[in-house]
Amino acid sequence: MDFSLTEEQQLLVDTFRRFADKELKPVADEYRDRLIPRELALRLQSEMLPFGVGAGVVAEELGGLGLDTFTVGLLQFELARVSPDIAVTALIQMIVGKLLPYVPDHLRDDYAKAVLSAEKLGCVGMSEPGAGSQVTAVACRARESGDDFIISGEKLWISSGGYSDFIFLLARFNDDPVGGLGLILVDREHGYKTVEIGKMGLNSQSTAQVIFEDIRVPKTNLMVAPGEAMKTLFVSLAGSRPIVALMALGVAQAALDEATKYSVDRHQFGKPIAGHQLISAMLGEMATKLEAGKLLSFKALDAIDRGYRSDVDAAMCKWYSTDVACEIVASAMQIHGGNGITQEFPIEYMYRAVRPFMVTEGTNEIQKLSIGRALTGIDAFGGS
Ligand SMILES: Cc1cc2nc3c(=O)[nH]c(=O)nc-3n(C[C@H](O)[C@H](O)[C@H](O)COP(=O)(O)OP(=O)(O)OC[C@H]3O[C@@H](n4cnc5c(N)ncnc54)[C@H](O)[C@@H]3O)c2cc1C
CATH class of the missing domain: 1.20.140.10 (Butyryl-CoA Dehydrogenase, subunit A, domain 3)
Incomplete structure (x- = not known):
C-alpha cells in the first residue's frame, strides 16, 4: 500500500490548508459556541467548492468533480484541524452529494445544481428518539394518500437540519422492520419544522430535531423504494x-x-x-x-x-x-x-x-x- 500523495493532491491539500488558516479560522474563532448564521454557512460552503470540499464527490455526470474519497478525506482532515464545526456541515453536503443519483429524474438536475453551487443545504435523517444504533426501529411514517405520502414523525440529531432546505428522509412505508424502510426527498417547502439541539461542542453548526406533522409529499419524491433503502445508504455512505x-x-x-x-x-x-x-x-x-x-x-x-x-x-x-x-x-x-x-x-x-x-x-x-x-x-x- 502506498499512501504518498500525487503532486496534484499535495498541491490541492496545501492550497486548501492555507485557505482554511486564512479565511476559515477567523470565522471559526468568532463563532465558537455560537451558531454560524445560515447565509454565512452557505457562503463558506460555496467558497470551499472550488477545492472540492463538500460537493466535490458529486459525480462528473451530474456536473461535480467526481473526487475520490481519499482526497476528500485529506481535505476534511485539514478543515477539521481549523474548524470541526464547519467540517461537519461540509461532510453532510458530501453525503447529500453521494446520494444525489437517487433523487428522482425530474428533480435531480435542480437539486444537483443547488448543491453544486451551495445555494441549498441538505441533510440526511435516519436517527430518531427511539431509533439510534438500531436503525431498523425507525418509526417516522409515510402513509399513502392519493398522489402523495403523508409523513408524520420525528428525526433527532440531524446535522445541518436547522440549515436545511431539504432532507433525505429514511421513513417507514410498511411494518416490515428492514423491508418497510424507504428513502424520500422532503423539501422544507413541504412543511417540516426544525428545532436546534444544544450540545457540549460543535455548536457553531446546526444539529436539529426535525418534525413532520402530517405533511404531504408527492409520491414522485420517492428516492429509494421500501426494501432497498438500508443497502443504498450503507453502500453510498x-x-x-x-x-x-x-x-x-x-x-x-x-x-x-x-x-x-x-x-x-x-x-x-x-x-x-x-x-x-x-x-x-x-x-x-x-x-x-x-x-x-x-x-x-x-x-x-x-x-x-x-x-x-x-x-x-x-x-x-x-x-x-x-x-x-x-x-x-x-x-x-x-x-x-x-x-x-x-x-x-x-x-x-x-x-x-x-x-x-x-x-x-x-x-x-x-x-x-x-x-x-x-x-x-x-x-x-x-x-x-
Ligand atoms: C453530533 C452528532 C451528529 C449526528 N448527525 C446525524 C445525522 O446527520 N443524521 C442522523 O440520522 N443521525 C445523526 N446522528 C445520530 C447518531 O447516528 C446516533 O446518535 C448514533 O447512531 C447513536 O444512537 P443514540 O444516540 O440513539 O444512542 P443509542 O443507540 O441509544 O446508544 C446508547 C449507548 O448504548 C450503546 N449500544 C446500543 N446498542 C448496543 C448494542 N447492541 N450493544 C452494545 N452497546 C450498544 C451505544 O454504543 C451507546 O453507548 C448524530 C449524532 C451526533 C452525536
Missing part, C-alpha cells in the same frame, strides 16, 4: 466513517500542534517542560496514535477508491481514530496545565468538539460489534 475518523484526527492534530508549541515555550524547574521525560513521552504517544489512526483511515479510503468496500476497515478506523483523537486532545489539555481548561487557550474547545465523533456515524461500541461479527460470524448486537 461507505466512505463517511473513515472521513469522520480523519475529521476527529484533524482536531487531534491541531491539539498536538498546540501542545508541542506550549511544551517548548513553557518553562518549569529551569527548563522547557518538553525537557521533562513524562511530557516528551506523552507527545511521542500522541503522535504515534495520530499516525496509526491516519493509516487505518487511509487504508479504508484507498480500498473504497479501488472498488472494494470493507466494512471492517471502516469500523476499525472509525472507533480507533475517534477514541485516540479524544485521548490526544485530553493529553494536550494536560500538557497545558491550568491553561488547558481556560477559554483563553483553544484546547478546552477542542476537548468538547472532538467528543461527539465517538457517537456520530455509529457509536464506537457498534463499530467493535461489527468487527466481532465479521471475525466470529456471531451477531452480538442483541437483536432478535
Whole structure:
C-alpha cells in the first residue's frame, strides 16, 4: 500500500490548508459556541467548492468533480484541524452529494445544481428518539394518500437540519422492520419544522430535531423504494466513517500542534517542560496514535477508491481514530496545565468538539460489534 500523495493532491491539500488558516479560522474563532448564521454557512460552503470540499464527490455526470474519497478525506482532515464545526456541515453536503443519483429524474438536475453551487443545504435523517444504533426501529411514517405520502414523525440529531432546505428522509412505508424502510426527498417547502439541539461542542453548526406533522409529499419524491433503502445508504455512505475518523484526527492534530508549541515555550524547574521525560513521552504517544489512526483511515479510503468496500476497515478506523483523537486532545489539555481548561487557550474547545465523533456515524461500541461479527460470524448486537 502506498499512501504518498500525487503532486496534484499535495498541491490541492496545501492550497486548501492555507485557505482554511486564512479565511476559515477567523470565522471559526468568532463563532465558537455560537451558531454560524445560515447565509454565512452557505457562503463558506460555496467558497470551499472550488477545492472540492463538500460537493466535490458529486459525480462528473451530474456536473461535480467526481473526487475520490481519499482526497476528500485529506481535505476534511485539514478543515477539521481549523474548524470541526464547519467540517461537519461540509461532510453532510458530501453525503447529500453521494446520494444525489437517487433523487428522482425530474428533480435531480435542480437539486444537483443547488448543491453544486451551495445555494441549498441538505441533510440526511435516519436517527430518531427511539431509533439510534438500531436503525431498523425507525418509526417516522409515510402513509399513502392519493398522489402523495403523508409523513408524520420525528428525526433527532440531524446535522445541518436547522440549515436545511431539504432532507433525505429514511421513513417507514410498511411494518416490515428492514423491508418497510424507504428513502424520500422532503423539501422544507413541504412543511417540516426544525428545532436546534444544544450540545457540549460543535455548536457553531446546526444539529436539529426535525418534525413532520402530517405533511404531504408527492409520491414522485420517492428516492429509494421500501426494501432497498438500508443497502443504498450503507453502500453510498461507505466512505463517511473513515472521513469522520480523519475529521476527529484533524482536531487531534491541531491539539498536538498546540501542545508541542506550549511544551517548548513553557518553562518549569529551569527548563522547557518538553525537557521533562513524562511530557516528551506523552507527545511521542500522541503522535504515534495520530499516525496509526491516519493509516487505518487511509487504508479504508484507498480500498473504497479501488472498488472494494470493507466494512471492517471502516469500523476499525472509525472507533480507533475517534477514541485516540479524544485521548490526544485530553493529553494536550494536560500538557497545558491550568491553561488547558481556560477559554483563553483553544484546547478546552477542542476537548468538547472532538467528543461527539465517538457517537456520530455509529457509536464506537457498534463499530467493535461489527468487527466481532465479521471475525466470529456471531451477531452480538442483541437483536432478535
Ligand atoms: C453530533 C452528532 C451528529 C449526528 N448527525 C446525524 C445525522 O446527520 N443524521 C442522523 O440520522 N443521525 C445523526 N446522528 C445520530 C447518531 O447516528 C446516533 O446518535 C448514533 O447512531 C447513536 O444512537 P443514540 O444516540 O440513539 O444512542 P443509542 O443507540 O441509544 O446508544 C446508547 C449507548 O448504548 C450503546 N449500544 C446500543 N446498542 C448496543 C448494542 N447492541 N450493544 C452494545 N452497546 C450498544 C451505544 O454504543 C451507546 O453507548 C448524530 C449524532 C451526533 C452525536
